[in-house]
Amino acid sequence: MLDLAFWLLFLLIAAGLGIFLFASEEDKSVVSLVAVFSALGGVFALMGYTFLGGIYVLLYAGAVVVAFLMVAWLVSGRSREGRSIKWAFFLIFISLGTELSLIFLGSRSVFRRVSTSVSALGELFLGKYLYVFELTSLLILTAVVSSLVLMRRRS
Amino acid sequence: MSSTALFLLSALLISAGIAGFFVRKDLLTMLLSGEVALSGANLALLVFATRSSPTEAQAAVIAILTVAAAEVAVALAAIAVAIRDKGKATEDIASEMKG
Structure with a gap:
């Protein structure tokens, strides 16, 4: 089960990084990184570093990347309407959904000696x-x- | 989930960060590429330290995150200034921003 969750998060990170590298617009790249950092927070939680995973989701996905997104919209000088960033949002929903299901299933540390x-x-x-x-x-x-x-x- | 898989993920993040830094032309995604590479390094640090001193590794990662957040604050301000003055934030603008 934990292996499956890890590989799902791995795939999400790989997909997010693919969008980040090859997206034509800056805001698509930035939004895809919300999924990457959320999924990485999930990986940390799987390793037993639950506090650090929470910090990653809150600080990186929630604050740093959103600040970048605001600057990206400032750079592009266009309004939010009509932007096709639904794939990036789809990734974010899946990564947050995976993390929530990990919480509901009860996160167990893979490395038992990790102090959280x-x-x-x-x-x-x-x-x-x-x-x-x-x-x-x-x-x-x-x-x-x-x-x-x-x-x-x-x- | 083995250490090898975690190192593979770390290598993926670091490679994507380095590739993004050289492939992308805009300052915003170049800066974000640095953050991605840093996250990969954090993951590798945690995997290395899990067997010996996990709490200290966690403290080191939090310190690294804080320094990265401070760096982001200054860099975003510099990018906003570049946009205000030049109308764009690309890599050729960066060379004109020397004090």
Whole structure:
């Protein structure tokens, strides 16, 4: 069962990457990546990294790719109506459906030794890797400030 | 699901990312190709570390994701500026964007 789910997700990722590479329009490429990252989140969940799988679906598929999609629509300068991106949406529905069915069937870790404890992760970030954590927050602050400066600059 | 299958998936993601970076001409999909390749590298890292230190690998992947998200914020701003100034965001515009 887990093998079947993995190969289904593998096929979805391969199909999404095919659309990403060969689509003629930018927004088709970007939308297909929502399916790729959702399916990849499912693969992580199958490996036992359920928290990371959730992060991938929420952060990558839900936030990063959608931000890209908004810029893609800005680039193309056309409205959303009349766009034929139904194949990409079809892939997204299948990948999210596979993940939901995994949840309903009860996700079992393939590698039994994988620790999925979020508290262990928190202890690691606020203990051993505290400086890395603080440096990362500094980097995010710098990125936010620099993107604001870039956007405010007049040509 | 064996480690070999996971490495195969990782190789697929990295190859597609590298191919996309060189095949596509627009900055947006070139940047996204980098993200795809990075995801493949994350997957390989997790598979390698599963037997020894899975929690630390998970922490490393989350740190990588955060850095990638910061990179995306700056790159999207640069692409939006390129669109505003030049009307397009293709690879030939990138060479004109030096400070």
